[in-house]
Amino acid sequence: MRTLFGYFRSSAAYRVRIALALKGLDYVYEAINLKPGVTEQRSDAYLKLNPQGRVPFFVDGDVRISQSPAIIEYLEEAYPDVALLPKSVADRAYARQLANVVACDIHPLNNLSVLMWLKADLGADESAVQKWYTHWVLEGFKALEKTLSHDNRTGKFCIGDTPGLADVYLAPQIWNARRFDVPLKDFPTLLRIDTACNDLEAFKAAAPENQPDTPVN
Numbered sequence: 001m002r003t004l005f006g007y008f009r010s011s012a013a014y015r016v017r018i019a020l021a022l023k024g025l026d027y028v029y030e031a032i033n034l035k036p037g038v039t040e041q042r043s044d045a046y047l048k049l050n051p052q053g054r055v056p057f058f059v060d061g062d063v064r065i066s067q068s069p070a071i072i073e074y075l076e077e078a079y080p081d082v083a084l085l086p087k088s089v090a091d092r093a094y095a096r097q098l099a100n101v102v103a104c105d106i107h108p109l110n111n112l113s114v115l116m117w118l119k120a121d122l123g124a125d126e127s128a129v130q131k132w133y134t135h136w137v138l139e140g141f142k143a144l145e146k147t148l149s150h151d152n153r154t155g156k157f158c159i160g161d162t163p164g165l166a167d168v169y170l171a172p173q174i175w176n177a178r179r180f181d182v183p184l185k186d187f188p189t190l191l192r193i194d195t196a197c198n199d200l201e202a203f204k205a206a207a208p209e210n211q212p213d214t215p216v217n
C-alpha cells in the first residue's frame with residue numbers, strides 16, 4: 001500500500017502528487033495540516049515518522065522516504081513504465097537542471113518555515129517577506145525563461161511534447177507564485193508550459209484545489 005503524507009498547498013507535496021498521477025499510481029492521502037497554529041507536522045506521531053517535520057513523506061510498503069526529489073526519483077526507478085526522465089543521459093541531466101532551479105534555488109528560500117522565521121526571528125514585516133519571496137521566484141524564473149525560450153528541446157512541455165520531471169517541479173512553483181501575487185508577465189514560455197500542464201488530468205488531479213484537505217471556502 002502506498003501512502004502520501006501531504007498538505008494541499010505544499011508545493012513539494014504537489015510535485016509528488018503530479019508524479020504519482022502521471023505514473024498512474026494510486027495511493028492513500030494523509031493530510032498533515034501545516035497551518036500556523038495547527039502545525040500537525042510537529043506532532044509527536046508525525047515526527048516519529050519524519051523527524052524533519054515536513055511534507056511530503058511517502059510510504060510504499062516497507063519503503064519510507066522524505067524529500068520530494070528523493071520520492072520522485074524513487075518513483076521513477078521503482079515504476080519506470082511511464083518515464084518522467086528523457087532517454088539520453090544528456091537530456092536527463094538537463095531535466096534535472098531545470099527541476100533543480102525550483103527545488104534547490106527557489107523553493108528552499110521560500111518555504112513556510114523560512115518565511116515564518118523571517119517574520120518571527122528577524123522581525124520582517126509582511127511587505128518585506130513579500131519582497132523576499134518575489135525576489136527569489138523572479139530570479140529563478142528569469143533563468144528558466146531564458147533557458148527554455150532558447151533551447152531547441154523545449155516543446156509543448158519543458159522537454160518535448162510529453163510532460164516530465166521539469167514540468168512536475170515547474171507547475172507547483174507557478175501555482176505558488178500566483179498565490180503570492182508574483183507578476184508573471186515576463187515569463188511567456190513558463191506560462192505557456194504551465195497552461196499545457198494544467199490541461200492534463202494528472203495535473204488537475206494533483207492541484208491544491210482538488211485535494212481532500214482543500215478548505216471548502
Ligand SMILES: N[C@@H](CCC(=O)N[C@@H](CS)C(=O)NCC(=O)O)C(=O)O
Nearest residue numbers: 010011012054055067068111112113
Ligand atoms: N526539500 C523538501 C522541502 C519540504 C518542505 O519544505 N515542505 C514544506 C511545505 S512545502 C513543509 O513541510 N513545511 C513545514 C514547516 O516548515 O514547518 C522537499 O522537497 O520535500
